[in-house]
Each structure stands twice: as C-alpha cells, then as structure tokens.
Amino acid sequence: MKIMHLSDLHLGKNLNGFSLYEDQRHIHKQILQIAKEEAIDAVMIAGDVFDKSVPTNQAIQLFDEFLTSWAELHLPVFIISGNHDSAQRVAFGANLFKDNNIFISPIYDGKISHITLKDEHGNINFYLLPFIKPAIVRSYFPDEEITSYNQAVKVALKQISLNPNERNILIAHQFVTGAYTCDSEEIIVGGIDNVDAQLFQDFDYVALGHLHTPQNVLNEKIRYCGTLLKYSFSEANQEKTVTILNFPQKNKLTIYEKKLSFLHDMRKLKGSYAELTLKSNYEQTNTDDYLAITLTDEEDIPDAINRLRSIYPNIMQLTYDNLRTKTVQNIETTDIANLKTPLNLFEELYYKQNNQNLNDNQIDILQELIQDIWEEK
Template sequence: MKFLHLGDLHIGKRLNNISLLEDQRYILGQILDIAREERPDAVLIAGDVYDRTLPPAEAVTLLDDFLTALAGEKIPVFLISGNHDSAERLAFGGRLLSEGGVYLSPVYDGELTPHLLEDEYGTVAVWLLPFIRPAHVRAVYPDAEITSYTQAVQTALAQAAPAADRQVLVAHQFVTGAAPGGSEEFAVGGVENVDASVFDAFDYVALGHIHSAQEIRGAGTIRYCGAPLAYSVSEAGQEKSVTIAELGKKGEVTVRTVPLSPLRRLRKIRGSYEELTRRSTWQGTAVEDYLQVTLTDEQDIPDAIAKLRSIYPNILELRYDNARTRTFGEITAEAEPERRTPMELFAALYEQQNGAPLSPEQTGLLERLIREIWEEEEA
C-alpha cells in the first residue's frame, strides 16, 4: 500500500505582503506530476491546508483545482484540518466529496471512523484526526481527566478500535522530539507537546504541523512530511520534499522522499551595497528568489531596500551587520514576528532593554503566567 504524504500547504500565505499563490500553484502542479508518476493508493494531507481560517477566494480555487485533479486521476485523498484551518469550513461538502474519493475530516465530535483500503496483504484502516486541543476533547468527554495535549490525543484515539491488521493515522499535532522548521505556531512552554507513545497502535502516522521533514522514531513510522515551500527566512536553504510511505505486510514500512523544486527559492545573501549591486555579482543569478539581504556597509545606505529591489524585486528583509550593530547588539525586526511565541518575544524585548537575559526564576514565572492565560482562553 503506497501513500503520498503531504501537509502544511498553507495555501493563501503571504511573505511580507508578497502573495505566494503563484509559487503554490507551481509546487502543487509539481506534486500532481509526482502523484501521476508514483500512482499512490492514496494521498494523505495532514492539515494546515490554508494559511488562515478565512482564506481568500483565490486560495479556495487553487485547492479546488488540486483536489479535482487528484480525483480525476482516481487517487483517493484523505485530508484533515490543522490549527490554521477552520475545521467547519474545511469539512463543508465532505459527504458529497467522498463520493468522488476525497475524504475530509469532520469537525471533531468524539467519533472516529476508519476508511478501509485493500491490497495484496489485506486491509489497511486510514484514520483521520483533525487538530485538537484539550478543550475540544473535554467538551465531548466532560468526565475524563484531560489536562494536557497528550491526554487529549490519547483519549481521542481510544475511540479508534483496530479496524484492520494495519493502521494508518493522519494527524496534526506537535509531537515531543520534533525539531521546528521555523515558521510554525506553538504555544508557550511546550504545552502543546504530545508524547509519541500515544501512536503506538499505528503502523504509520502521517503528521503535519512541523515544516521540516523528519521522523520522530526509527523506521519512519511516525513522520512529518514538512511543508512543500519555505515559509519564513528561518527556513532558507531547506530542501523541501514529499514523503512516500509504503506498507508491506504487517510490520514492514519503507519511507522515502521525492524532492521538490520551487519556482523561487528563499535565500540569504550578504555583502556591501556596492558588491550586491555590481552587475557581475547578480547577472545570471536567480534575482527573483525571495531574499534576506544583509548589508555590511558601516554607514546606512539611504533608501537601500528600494534601490536593491530594482535588481532583486522580492527582498523580504534588509538588515545590517557592521561594527555598530555588533557593538550595540541592535535587534533587527524579524520578517514574521507573529510566528514567534509570546515567551520568545518577551525575552528578546527584555534582553534588548536590560542588556541581560531573563533569569531562570523570571522565565519560570512568565511561562507559568502565560500558560495560565492560554488555558483560560481555550476553556
């Protein structure tokens, strides 16, 4: 049984107010080509399909085109909502779409229903678990003790009684041990962590939420496929891919990746203003890539970013690295500060203002206060 594992499409995303729809259309077309060549038994899409709960019309159209093309290839699609999606909006029309082989996770209501696929080794049960918080599960099971994300997922999966000899789960959570890719959103203090042991009953767990491809434990049975594009400067240089997971007879799982080549890469370049504007420097290079530019000039260049954009039109961020910035520890604005946790933002501000980092005692106090506020908002 062959699965093509995708996740974190974030259709409709913008980088520094630059729309990525053209890049996303290009990469989804490339993924379609891979699907046509690989002929998987199903495509698993592990959440964060859209970048926000109210996606623009163009993003909805792009997803519609992608799913329609997969359905036209007679490749079943299993899709769940992530923390960026509106579970209600994404589930709309799910019963009708299932007739065309596109299966959407419903809004979490405590019930999980397996989808059964057959191959030469028997039956494979595919389970869909949308992104859940403890508050979601407590609403369904008010008498259960659910104070952590691990307990929430454990309680939810307790309803997934084995429906076949081989079990596959599609989920969107932060599993302990994962290395963030840089542009994900997390709660403070690691309160979103889910222990990998809750997935022990499954032969393959197709995860979304982390933007860099990685496995959580040996043999790749619990795996993040990563985002298909770099979605922040911190992901510059990352090689993106899709994951192909193949299940043989019980206990046999093989995983490999197929690389993706974006329309525009996200890169970092540095040098003096004179160097970066010299024709011999940029001529013949991919000047339309998305760039973080670091200037090494000792004096600020007036209107530097506008001038540089006449050569490099897609500059996301401009910063300086010189004696002044190194001496005073100048903090340059992040390309996407909203992607940093509240604790990280507060710690950076504190160190900038006081010239020293937070003490362990201060860190502990702030983490506790932020966690309490976060939990009150969830309730």
C-alpha cells in the same frame, strides 16, 4: 500500496507582503506529476490546508483547483483540518466529496472517522484525527481527566479499536514531543501543547502535520513530512520534499522522499552594496528568488531597497550588519523549549509576594484558568 504524505499547504499565505499564490500553484503541479510518475495509490494531507481560519477567496479557489486535480487522477485523498484551519470550513461538502474519493475529517465529535482501502495484501485503515484541543475532547468525555493536549489525544485515541493484523495509519496534526521547530511555526509558550510520541506506537505509520521541517519522531513510522514551500528564512537552507510510503504488507514499510523545485527559492545574501550590485556576482543566479539581504556597508545606502530591487525584485528583508549595528544592545532570547510554563512563573510570583507556596487547591484552579486562556487563542 504507495501513499503520498503531505501537510501544511497554507493556501492563501502571504509572506512579507508577497503573495505565494503562483508559488503554491507551481508546487502543486509538481506534486501531481510526482504522483503520476510514482504510481501513487493514495494521498494524505495532514492539516493546515489554509493559512487562516477564514481563507481568502483566492485561497478557496486554489483549494478547489487542488481537489479537482486530485479527483481527476481517481486517487483516494484523505484530508484533516489543522490548527490554522476552521474545521467547519474545511469539512464543508465532505459528504459530496466522498463520491470522488476525497475523504475530509468531520468536525471532532468524540469519534475518529476512518476509511478502509483494500489491495492484494488485505486492508489498510486510515484514521483521520483533526487538530484537537483539551476543551474540545473534554466536552465529549466529561468523566475523563483532560487538562493537557497529551491527555486529550490519549482519550481520543482510546476510542479506536485497532485490528493488529491489518495496516493502520493515523493522520494527525499536533506538536509531538521530540520534534524540532523553525520560525514559521506557532508553538505554545511553555510547551503545554506537547503530545507524547509513545501514544502512537500501535499504529503502523503516523502521518503528522504542524511542523514545517521534514523529520521523524522516535522512529521513521512517526513522521512530519514538512511543508512544500519555505515559509521563513530559517528554512532557507532546507530542501523541501514529498514523503512517499511504500507499504505492501504489514511490517514492511519503506519511506523515501522526492525533492521539489521552486518557482522562487528563498535565499539569504550578505555583502556590501557594491558587491551585491556587481554583475559578475549575480548574473549566474536566479535574481527573482525571495531574498533576505544583509548589507555590510558602514554607512546607510540611500533608498537601498528600491535600488537593489532593480536587480533583485523580490527582496523580502533588508538589514545592516556593520560596526554600528554590532554595538546595539540585543535582547537575548531563549530556546522556546526551555521557557518556564505560565504556572511556574505564577508560582514564583506568588512566593515572592506572599512568602509561601501555592496550595494544591490553588494550583488546580490556576491550571484550569491557564488552560482555558491558552485554548481561547
């Protein structure tokens, strides 16, 4: 069985004031063509179908086009909701979609839905786990200790009874420990949304969504496929791909990627105004790409962005890098993974104010408050 792994469509996304509607339509046509050429048997979409929990009419229309196109191929499609999605909106009409082999995860209710497909080598089970928070899981398992995302996922997965003799795939949308991030992703400060990859070891493959860079976590069977488009200039040098699983039998999994091309690539340019407007420097390039331009001129160019847009119409960012800007004091940033947790910061403040540490009861109360605050975001 050959299975396509997709995630983080972010339908309806606007970037620096530019609509990506046509870019998303363009890339979807490519994916459909790849599915035909590769003789794909099933498709997984691991969350963040929409860019916002209340999607625009245009985003909903685009999703409708996507579903209709997949239904016409008569392929099973498995979809879960992500942290950007409203689980209720994504799951709307799920029972009707089943008739067209489109399976959408229901709102989490303490159970993880699963669908079983069969081929000549037996069953292959797809488990659909939408994005979950500790408070959601805790409401169904009040007797369990659930104060972190890791504990929430652990409790949720305990409800699954896996058949170790069959192929088992989990589709999930969480931040798994050991993965790396880029600027277009939303990661909670302090890392309290981390989920330990070891929780997934009993599955034959874990199709992850949430992070935008294609990558494996621990090993190739726990994988983020990444986004289909570039959603920040930190991704400018990335190749975007589609992940495909060839999974003929238990313990015989191979993974490969198919490269995607863009309607508009995302690139960075740097140079003086004279260099960037010299015809010989741009005539062999795609000037319609989405660009972040850095000018090196010592003096500001009057109305630079509009003058440059006569050549590069899709400039998203314009900055200067010269002696003047280099003397401006910059605030030093720290890797988000190394930031102190909210609890650590409060403990330090409490000690400085009271010259004593928090007691265990105070720490428990604080942890509950912090968790509740983060979950409401």
